[in-house]
Amino acid sequence: MTPPTTVPLDGLPDRVTVYEVGPRDGLQNEQTIVPLAVKAEFIHRLADAGLRTIEATSFVHPKWVPQLADAEDLMDELEHLDGVRLPVLVPNLNGLRRALDQGADSVAVFVSATETFSRRNLNRSVAQSLEMVAPVVDQALAAGADVRGYVSMCFGDPWEGAVPIDQVIDVGNRLLQFGCTELSLGDTIGVATPGQVSALLRGFEESGTQTSSLAVHFHDTYGQALANTLTALTCGVSTVDASAGGLGGCPYAKSATGNLATEDLVWQLDGLGIDTGIDLAKLAATSQWMAAQLGRPSPSRTVRALGRME
Ligand code: HMG
Ligand code: MG
Numbered sequence: 001m002t003p004p005t006t007v008p009l010d011g012l013p014d015r016v017t018v019y020e021v022g023p024r025d026g027l028q029n030e031q032t033i034v035p036l037a038v039k040a041e042f043i044h045r046l047a048d049a050g051l052r053t054i055e056a057t058s059f060v061h062p063k064w065v066p067q068l069a070d071a072e073d074l075m076d077e078l079e080h081l082d083g084v085r086l087p088v089l090v091p092n093l094n095g096l097r098r099a100l101d102q103g104a105d106s107v108a109v110f111v112s113a114t115e116t117f118s119r120r121n122l123n124r125s126v127a128q129s130l131e132m133v134a135p136v137v138d139q140a141l142a143a144g145a146d147v148r149g150y151v152s153m154c155f156g157d158p159w160e161g162a163v164p165i166d167q168v169i170d171v172g173n174r175l176l177q178f179g180c181t182e183l184s185l186g187d188t189i190g191v192a193t194p195g196q197v198s199a200l201l202r203g204f205e206e207s208g209t210q211t212s213s214l215a216v217h218f219h220d221t222y223g224q225a226l227a228n229t230l231t232a233l234t235c236g237v238s239t240v241d242a243s244a245g246g247l248g249g250c251p252y253a254k255s256a257t258g259n260l261a262t263e264d265l266v267w268q269l270d271g272l273g274i275d276t277g278i279d280l281a282k283l284a285a286t287s288q289w290m291a292a293q294l295g296r297p298s299p300s301r302t303v304r305a306l307g308r309m310e
Pocket of ligand 1: 025028058060062064065091092094095096098110122150151152185186187188217249250
């Protein structure tokens with residue numbers, strides 16, 4: 001593989017943590033249920049490509065997301081993966097108990113900035129969801145786990161339209177006050193553009209929240225995810241969520257498409273001379289393999305381009 005020419009740009013971090021969400025955000029949205037052995041191999045291959053944080057699965061209600069109903073069995077398969085953080089999504093105390101029973105030491109809670117998605121995704125209002133996750137954060141921290149908080153619909157909602165910045169900042173700061181160690185700002189339906197990203201990050205800073213505690217989570221519906229990511233990096237963010245091969249979506253938000261593809265992100269970061277520890281060729285080969293398992297090509301431009309060069 002011929003790598004991109006490296007030319008740094010001022011004002012960007014030296015190193016970016018890529019938070020891989022393909023096995024969770026990607027596979028939760030598949031029409032068919034991916035076999036356990038394929039999920040396990042996917043995660044092992046991602047680890048082998050240098051990913052050090054891989055959101056493995058979720059302990060939500062199996063009827064709500066049947067694609068990830070094998071969470072317990074998958075965690076058993078991954079027991080021997082050393083040096084890789086494997087966060088799992090938990091919606092409530094029931095999910096946390098299941099995750100801790102499987103030895104999880106890193107969990108993520110999720111709340112919506114908007115009422116409609118909150119009811120559709122968690123069967124509760126925003127206020128009730130916050131009430132539900134507060135003891136989850138508390139008990140996870142007491143058990144020694146680190147806890148990420150997600151805010152969904154930060155930049156637009158398919159039912160409510162534009163989302164006021166203050167609404168997002170209020171929900172996000174509540175999660176940080178509960179004790180979340182990191183906050184990931186989700187563009188669940190991929191509608192954000194760079195000015196919005198900058199305005200939201202500035203808003204958090206003005207509210208007293210350091211950008212270094214923020215991560216960004218862009219779905220790529222309108223092809224804006226890379227531009228939005230670069231904007232976030234210039235604002236001081238250094239943790240970026242991405243999904244190998246651009247898999248992803250949310251079964252409870254039909255307009256959600258795949259996440260920013262990890263390969264597209266790594267091509268850009270390699271070109272900027274920003275260290276990620278990821279081997280792009282191995283990663284793209286993993287996504288080509290996964291695309292073959294799923295029976296359709298990866299939507300990632302980088303995966304396709306590198307595939308043509310083989
Ligand atoms: P509910 O129906 O309100 O649940 O659903 P409940 O608390 O009333 O309990 C009902 C039954 O479910 C009880 O069983 C509970 O024990 C059981 P029963 O007594 O009737 O036999 N139950 C559970 N079972 C297993 N695991 C659990 C669990 N919790 C309750 N964890 C609930 C509430 C939260 C469970 C449901 O709404 C749910 O599972 N939602 C998950 C939806 C989801 O996973 N969405 C996708 C992930 S979010 C996302 O993709 C966005 C993100 O990527 C960021 C972005 O892009 O913006 C993170
Ligand atoms: Mg998502």
